[in-house]
Amino acid sequence: MDGILIQNLYKSYKNEKESSFAALSDLNIHIKKSEYVALIGESGSGKSTLARLLIGLEKPTSGRILVDGEETINWSYKVWRKNRRKIQAVFQDTSGTLNPMLSVYRNIEEALVNLTNLSSKERKNRIYTLMELTSMDRRLLKVPTRQLSGGEQRRLSLLRALSIQPDYLILDEVISGLDLISADEVMTVLEKYHQEFNCACLFVTHDMNSAYRISDRILEIKNGKIIREGIKHIEGRIKI
Numbered sequence: 713m714d715g716i717l718i719q720n721l722y723k724s725y726k727n728e729k730e731s732s733f734a735a736l737s738d739l740n741i742h743i744k745k746s747e748y749v750a751l752i753g754e755s756g757s758g759k760s761t762l763a764r765l766l767i768g769l770e771k772p773t774s775g776r777i778l779v780d781g782e783e784t785i786n787w788s789y790k791v792w793r794k795n796r797r798k799i800q801a802v803f804q805d806t807s808g809t810l811n812p813m814l815s816v817y818r819n820i821e822e823a824l825v826n827l828t829n830l831s832s833k834e835r836k837n838r839i840y841t842l843m844e845l846t847s848m849d850r851r852l853l854k855v856p857t858r859q860l861s862g863g864e865q866r867r868l869s870l871l872r873a874l875s876i877q878p879d880y881l882i883l884d885e886v887i888s889g890l891d892l893i894s895a896d897e898v899m900t901v902l903e904k905y906h907q908e909f910n911c912a913c914l915f916v917t918h919d920m921n922s923a924y925r926i927s928d929r930i931l932e933i934k935n936g937k938i939i940r941e942g943i944k945h946i947e948g949r950i951k952i
């Protein structure tokens with residue numbers, strides 16, 4: 713089956729008293745190809761845990777995760793690396809992905825060098841097209857990443873992920889902590905990209921407005937379980 717299929721997923725952690733508790737409990741979700749799904753929930757409900765499991769940063773206690781029909785749980789580092797073209801993630805903290813010493817251009821290009829076989833000219837074309845698509849000023853490409861504001865760094869990590877043209881995008885609190893204008897700019901990049909490419913997205917947030925704005929479907933998680941679901945109606949409203 714196409715898409716990301718999460719079946720009977722459990723993730724347990726040990727707490728301070730060494731007893732285990734379930735951060736995710738019997739989770740079942742299907743994210744269809746090119747569907748934008750928002751995952752909302754209060755702090756500690758399990759959102760980031762799910763995001764980490766989806767991109768192989770952690771393994772579940774039990775259950776299955778299938779990406780386009782392929783079981784990912786036992787993928788080795790090498791297999792994950794090969795599939796980074798297919799599934800990309802952006803987290804709130806960009807320090808793990810961006811090199812502050814490199815320019816914006818080099819930061820995006822680095823991902824293209826590592827994950828695609830594009831020639832230097834093709835990389836340049838891809839980066840310029842992406843800047844145009846997302847209405848970003850090309851002059852930004854020359855700027856050293858360390859000089860960017862928090863909002864700009866968040867947009868850069870997003871562009872870096874989008875430049876790969878993944879089929880699936882996992883976004884964990886990408887607008888969290890940003891001022892309204894920066895958050896709007898990040899959302900606009902996502903909307904424009906969605907219109908242009910058939911990428912699916914899991915948009916993890918605790919912000920209801922952005923969830924409504926961006927997604928076709930909203931899932932609400934509480935104590936590691938989906939407790940509510942809403943689908944966008946023709947008039948653009950989501951009822952949950």
Ligand SMILES: Nc1ncnc2c1ncn2[C@@H]1O[C@H](COP(=O)(O)OP(=O)(O)OP(=O)(O)O)[C@@H](O)[C@H]1O
Pocket residue numbers: 725726735753754755756757758759760761762918
């Ligand atoms: N590595 C870990 N070890 C132990 N407990 C963990 C670990 N990671 C997460 N947890 C716990 O699992 C639960 C779910 O955490 P998670 O970070 O997924 O929640 P969240 O919904 O993303 O919250 P927030 O919105 O605050 O980021 C929390 O109780 C958290 O303390």
